[in-house]
Amino acid sequence: MKTEKIITPPSGYAALALFIILVVSAGICMVSEQIAIGVIVGLAAFVFVLSGLIIVNPNESKVLTLFGKYVGTVKHDGFFWVNPFTVKKRVSLRAFNLNGQQLKVNDKIGNPIEIAAVIVWQIKDTANAVFAVENYVQYVDIQSEAAVRHLANLFPYDNLEDELATITLRGGAEQVSVLLEKELNERLDRAGIEVLEARISHLAYAPEIAHSMLQVQQASAIIAARRLIVEGAVGMVEMALIKLSEKNIVELDEERKAAMVSNLLVVLCGDKSVSPVVNTGTLYH
Known part of the structure; x- marks a missing residue:
């Protein structure tokens, strides 16, 4: 896995001023019939100066790679200039909400139940999020579903059939949420993602046994x-x-x-x- 490297590039305002100077100089050369020089100066202004300007908004970042090598991540918001040949990938640092779909699984006793979870997550390591997994959003979705299924298999729905159960999915909401959050953080650490909160949002017996269990x-x-x-x-x-x-x-x-x-x-x-x-x-x- 990559280790995130935070960098602070030069200010983009100086580069913008240089771009304006080069464009004006190219225009003067064109007027003075020094067309070749004007074209070269104009191309240099657009290729080497303008294309290197980047804007980083609050709670966003830019992951930079140069010829296949990771250069660093710009996390400070502002206006910067970077090497124009770098590939710039925008990565949001905002918190995301994942409203998981209702899953039909079996609890510890084997009763079919319906369960869903709401998960709040954000990226803490941009290098791992970009380079360790193919698609970090899809990775979160799949791993969250796997964690919810695994958690549902560990505990009974309630203690009607298992009186010795100390934690149940219905009665132990707080303990279940803590365990779910812990397992998600372990699963998503590879992708540089931190789970801020995880809670069960839907829990019910499957329709085919709901009447009997009632x-x-x-x-x-x-x-x-x-x-x-x-x-x-x-x-x-x-x-x-x-x-x-x-x-x-x-x-x-x-x-x-x-x-x-x-x-x-x-x-x-x-x-x-x-x-x-x-x-x-x-x-x-």
Whole structure:
């Protein structure tokens, strides 16, 4: 890989003044009928002076090569003059946004999911960006897609099927973004590119399993709610029995306690309103 070399060429204003002087001199020679000299001076002004003038805008650079050899990179904005025979390639130093397309991949468990990422990147080494890869924009696009696919294979979508998972694509957005940014920087370092930010912008189950996974999530939520209701109901029944025993309101044998517990659990855990039944007899008649 090439090592970036930053250079500062001479000011272009002096070269522009020389160009004007040469053009005026060529005109004077033509008027004085010294046509050959005028043509030579005019050609020298355009070929050796004018063609070497370059303008570098803010957050831009010019990569210079002379007869196939890397000369250096002009990163300072301004008006300069360089060797007219150098090849000048403009390279932007601005930050780029890559809005990745939605990819259909399998997560760690094997469930098909749709995932996409937004990546902010910029060039930090112009020499590597120009000479190490064929097309650095295309290189970023392809490597970003590969990194997102690899990341999706490392983690499950959520922990419904993998309860031991500490990081999931849905629940661990911050950790996933950090890992994605790290992997992208490793992949794009060859091209002299730095990733400033990388985040998952779209995440969903694939359409063919989305309905089934929604049912799984709903079932999981119902089970969790029922578990909480049962735990609360058991606590309330226990408290009721303790209070009845402490205040000697009624003496209950084991069979009556079992009947009371059964009735209270039905009332407290049922998902429908209960219709009370008045018992005028006893449990034994």
